[in-house]
Amino acid sequence: MTTTPRPPWPARLTIRRTTPADPLARPLLDELTHEYSTRYARPVDLSREYPAEEFAPPGGAFLLLLADGAPVAGGAYRRYDARTAELKRIWTHSAHRRRGLGRRVLAALEEDAAARGYSRVYLTTGPRQPEAKGLYLAAGYRPLFDLSVPPESIGPLPFVKHLEIPRP
Numbered sequence: 001m002t003t004t005p006r007p008p009w010p011a012r013l014t015i016r017r018t019t020p021a022d023p024l025a026r027p028l029l030d031e032l033t034h035e036y037s038t039r040y041a042r043p044v045d046l047s048r049e050y051p052a053e054e055f056a057p058p059g060g061a062f063l064l065l066l067a068d069g070a071p072v073a074g075g076a077y078r079r080y081d082a083r084t085a086e087l088k089r090i091w092t093h094s095a096h097r098r099r100g101l102g103r104r105v106l107a108a109l110e111e112d113a114a115a116r117g118y119s120r121v122y123l124t125t126g127p128r129q130p131e132a133k134g135l136y137l138a139a140g141y142r143p144l145f146d147l148s149v150p151p152e153s154i155g156p157l158p159f160v161k162h163l164e165i166p167r168p
Contacts, residue, residue, distance in 0.1 A: 012068050013072075014069075015065060016063065017062070017063055017112075018063070019062050020055060020076070024070075024071045025064055025071065028064070028073070029089070032046065039128045039129070054078040059078060061116075062074070062075075062076040063076065063109060063112065065101055072092065072096040072101055073091060073101040074105060075088070075091065075105040075106065076089045076090075077109050083117075083120060084118060084120050084121065085109075085121050086123060090102060090135075106135065106139050114163040119162060119163055121161050121163060122159070122160050123141070123160075124158045124159070125156070125159070127151035127157060141159035141160065141161045142159065142160050144158040144160060
């Protein structure tokens with residue numbers, strides 16, 4: 001089997017703080033919607049589940065990772081409680097996976113949340129998303145469920161991580 005070589009990785013990765021309504025976010029959110037609908041065999045409407053305002057400052061953020069100006073990954077957080085941010089929508093476009101981009105988005109979200117005074121982050125991922133589960137475990141997230149139990153028997157898989165708040 002021959003595979004098409006990937007082009008060299010772009011020299012310039014940047015984070016863009018924006019909103020889910022940004023046209024650059026549309027390809028990522030469309031692919032994420034399709035992925036959720038396919039994996040869970042049910043229609044998904046991301047905009048109805050979590051309105052864009054929930055990801056707006058001061059309590060939240062929506063970030064895109066751009067490679068030479070094009071969106072390749074993204075994620076968001078919203079206020080969960082006074083000291084906790086809840087991560088949502090962490091996604092790497094299928095053409096750019098296995099390059100550590102999800103980890104970069106995760107780090108940027110954590111940094112942004114800590115800068116806004118959050119001391120921990122919370123998230124859930126679906127039981128049919130082993131890639132996400134692996135990412136969060138590798139990034140130091142503590143599972144709030146028994147790892148020895150089949151994920152499908154649990155439902156959404158919750159994780160938590162404590163953040164270091166930057167000192168002025």
